[in-house]
Amino acid sequence: MTRPPHDSPDLVVVRHTPLNAESPPAALERDVTPAAHVYVRSNFAVPALPGDDHRITIGGAVREPFSIGVAELRAMPRATATVTMECAGNDRVSMRPLPPGELWRSGAVSTARWSGVPLRELLGRAGVAPDAVEILVEGADRGLVDDEPGTISFARSLPVREALDPRVLLALEMNDAPLAPEHGAPVRLVVPGWYGMASVKWVARIEAITTPFAGRFQSRRYVYDDDAGGVRPVTRMRVKSAIVAPADGAIVPAGRVVVRGWAWSGEGAIARVEVDAGAGWHDARLGAPPSEDSWTPWEAEVELAARGRYALLSRAHDAAGNVQPDVPPWNRLGYGNNAVRPVVVEVV
Numbered sequence: 001m002t003r004p005p006h007d008s009p010d011l012v013v014v015r016h017t018p019l020n021a022e023s024p025p026a027a028l029e030r031d032v033t034p035a036a037h038v039y040v041r042s043n044f045a046v047p048a049l050p051g052d053d054h055r056i057t058i059g060g061a062v063r064e065p066f067s068i069g070v071a072e073l074r075a076m077p078r079a080t081a082t083v084t085m086e087c088a089g090n091d092r093v094s095m096r097p098l099p100p101g102e103l104w105r106s107g108a109v110s111t112a113r114w115s116g117v118p119l120r121e122l123l124g125r126a127g128v129a130p131d132a133v134e135i136l137v138e139g140a141d142r143g144l145v146d147d148e149p150g151t152i153s154f155a156r157s158l159p160v161r162e163a164l165d166p167r168v169l170l171a172l173e174m175n176d177a178p179l180a181p182e183h184g185a186p187v188r189l190v191v192p193g194w195y196g197m198a199s200v201k202w203v204a205r206i207e208a209i210t211t212p213f214a215g216r217f218q219s220r221r222y223v224y225d226d227d228a229g230g231v232r233p234v235t236r237m238r239v240k241s242a243i244v245a246p247a248d249g250a251i252v253p254a255g256r257v258v259v260r261g262w263a264w265s266g267e268g269a270i271a272r273v274e275v276d277a278g279a280g281w282h283d284a285r286l287g288a289p290p291s292e293d294s295w296t297p298w299e300a301e302v303e304l305a306a307r308g309r310y311a312l313l314s315r316a317h318d319a320a321g322n323v324q325p326d327v328p329p330w331n332r333l334g335y336g337n338n339a340v341r342p343v344v345v346e347v348v
């Protein structure tokens, strides 16, 4: 029997061109998301790059600027890390009033095993000048945007101290296979703990800079803009949890139901997860996270005795004392929605 293509989609498409697509709910039950099911978020089309012949330039406020080919990067000592990455726009669809931007539901989050060269190796070789304040990383992708003349590239900066964190990688592989084009082949940045926008794909240029970067994707997008003119940069992932089983909309028999999910935060380890099925909050059991930079599994049993519909809720706390809010924290562009989100099941 042949199946229609929409019967087994790899990803849930939000926009076709450029491709923006969510991980399907079933893929998020796994601790490491299969590569074909990792969400894709791109502002511009995938640039055509020459694979191992692609070169990165490292310059600006450094002692010794240089360029390095991807083939040379592959020959350098590697580090590997399992990292949970969430798009800052994940769950934008449940913010009110509806913000502009891609209308992500809850699938713009994935966990992958990245392997590559720590960024600090290249910065060490270049010798960052003492007056450098940030490291700028530019992708090879370019395109037009509504309100600016000519094409612009996707570029982001990190404070020097963050860029020197040995966990920040120039990744060459995802889940033990070469990076796919849509995920930044041949080389991308991976910044653990930060929302996805910091993890620049298709890296072409790295520059040490002496004044803070104010490019579009640093100061006009990926900012918490509060209507009153206050603007704060989007940085680390807010504490959040997701229920992966039962699935939203599932029909379950009456009785005990095991609720399972993940919790993550870029601001500290997960300290506690609570679950509510309508009778009040109680603690879930935490499992061991696959790594320090990945989500923490949790599980709880709830008693769904009577027929009818139930809203299952989960609420995570991190070691820094942050807890998920009940209501999405408002900002004009709809970033960082870490509010508690109901999963509805029907007991028959």
Ligand SMILES: Nc1nc2c(c(=O)[nH]1)N[C@H]1C(S)=C(S)[C@@H](COP(=O)(O)O)O[C@H]1N2
Pocket: 038, 039, 040, 041, 042, 043, 044, 086, 087, 088, 138, 139, 140, 141, 154, 182, 183, 184, 195, 196, 197, 198, 199, 200, 201, 202
């Ligand atoms: N060069 C480049 N890098 C980029 C982007 C982009 O548009 N261009 N999008 C960013 C955003 S907003 C996110 S959430 C992540 C998504 O990475 P993924 O598509 O591999 O999941 O890539 C980031 N890196």
Ligand SMILES: [Mo]
Pocket: 041, 086, 087, 088, 089, 195, 196, 197
């Ligand atoms: Mo993103």
